[in-house]
Amino acid sequence: MPVGDRRMISRTVVDSTRFHKIPATSQNLYFHFVVSEDDDGIVEACRVMTMCKAHEDDLRVLAGKQFVQMLNEDLVTYIIHWRNMNVLRADRKTDAIQCMHCGDTIESVKVHEYVTCSCGACSVDGGHDYLRRSYATSPEADYIDLSEYADVPSCSPGEVLKEES
């Protein structure tokens, strides 16, 4: 899937008291992150921070306040949107696909567990925290998605805000 050049910024996040309380430089970095993230909400923090002249403290603030999650020591960072934080992360039961070429079913159980099928066409990553798939040509041609979600009632943005503040 190509990375589009448009990104949605959640007003629920940006209008929250939690967001207003962090320094303007951290808020600026958050906006740059959202614009630079890929389709799975992943961003190379180092590159973005160099580009917008942010300080590493700005990243620490965003991580400390749960706006982003650092995935490794290279500062590859996951942007936590309210829907991911409140719905997807909480209720994903399995992160699995079946390869349509070799028939293997592969599942990522832990956050950094990267699993590839035996023919090498597909892989999954991210465990129950985020979804990341690699494939040869397209999702439709290469795999069947087997991810399951638990039946947790989804909440409206207003309800989420109340829980956060």
Ligand SMILES: [Zn+2]
């Ligand atoms: Zn395969």
